[in-house]
Amino acid sequence: MARFGWKESGMRIFRSLADVCLSRSRVRKGAVILLLTAAAFAGALLLAQDQPVIRVDVRLVHILATVRNKAGQLVGSLQKADFEISDNGAKQEVAVFERQTDQPLSIALLIDVSGSTAIDLKSEIDSAAKFLHALLTQGNPQDAVALYSFDDTVTLEQNFTHNLTVLQDKLKRIHGDAGTSLYDAIFLAAREGLEARQGRKAMVIVSDGGNTTSAKTTQQALEAAQMADTLVYPVVVMPITNGAGRNTGGEHALTFIAQNTGGTPFFPMLGAQLDRDFNAIIAELRTEYLLGFYPHDVPLSKDRYHKLIVRVKQPDLQVSARGGYYGEAESYSSSPQGGDLSAEPRETRKKK
Secondary structure (H helix, E strand, O other): OHHHHHHHHHHHHHHHHHHHHHHHHHHHHHHHHHHHHHHHHHHHHHHHHOOOOOOOOOOOEEEEEEEEOOOOOEOOOOOHHHEEEEEOOEEEOOOEEEEOOOOOEEEEEEEEOOHHHHHHHHHHHHHHHHHHHHHHOOOOOOOEEEEEEEOOOEEEEEEEEOOHHHHHHHHHHOOOOOOOOHHHHHHHHHHHHHOOOOOEEEEEEEEOOOOOOOOOOHHHHHHHHHHOOOEEEEEEOOOOOOOOOOOHHHHHHHHHHHHOEOOOOEOOOOOHHHHHHHHHHHHHHOOOEEEEEOOOOOOOOOOOEEEEEEEEOOOOOEEEOEOEEEOOOOOOOOOOOOOOOOOEEHHHOOOO
């Protein structure tokens, strides 16, 4: 056994030396490869510094638009070629076009139940019930409505559903008092409700336009609605027609929000006028054009908000569409501030 021991030991030594030589060779080769890789990377880096940065935005921007003639009648027979879109002044190509779209519709119905509306609340609820019936008994079976009430607190009475019976039952039970958190209601219905919904979206607000207890501002409410890609339809019920006693400031603020989201403001009296305006909202929603484009060659600024202009080639027609969207910018720190508001379900409702 001993005579084989030396050979075994000698073989081990020989193999050990060979391994060392091979290891050194591999180290040298590895070092060469590492140096070549570093040189190639440095060269690519220097080359990249001389090349322009090309930004490609593949986000499809959707626009819901309604068109009227000079007489105020809805026009639903236009073609794709009739529309023109510009993004921050740069002309865009219409990539998506649907006429009188049958895409599912999500509507947030907001009812002002503050003390200032108490006298008229029953009439408003009766008209809102007719609106829900007309909306949900026709159109897409996937259409859904969420019901909110607001005074000094915003309450989610019913989440999105197509069940007309449930919605009408919840509608009859709403009540409230105290102050008015109008802008909080818009903010929360957009941020917590509509933003996550797919398809077409709209917010219908029944109010006298008053706002006394909101934590959010008009601008924050508008930004939340724009971020949710929702149309806003304020229905400002006016028990009186003269300026005295009316909240004209609130009316102007709601008009501003509607116009910048592509919606339409309404200012009816109670009864037949209110019913008529609810029907007008349904007519608009069923005569919409769905447009879409992929932004290209858009000049950027530090503002994330892109200004949109939607036109038709016929000069006697007027387009209603949102005035912009939040997209790419040169630099920005954050999206519009959210805060810590939340809409409370009726079962856990608390006063502030």
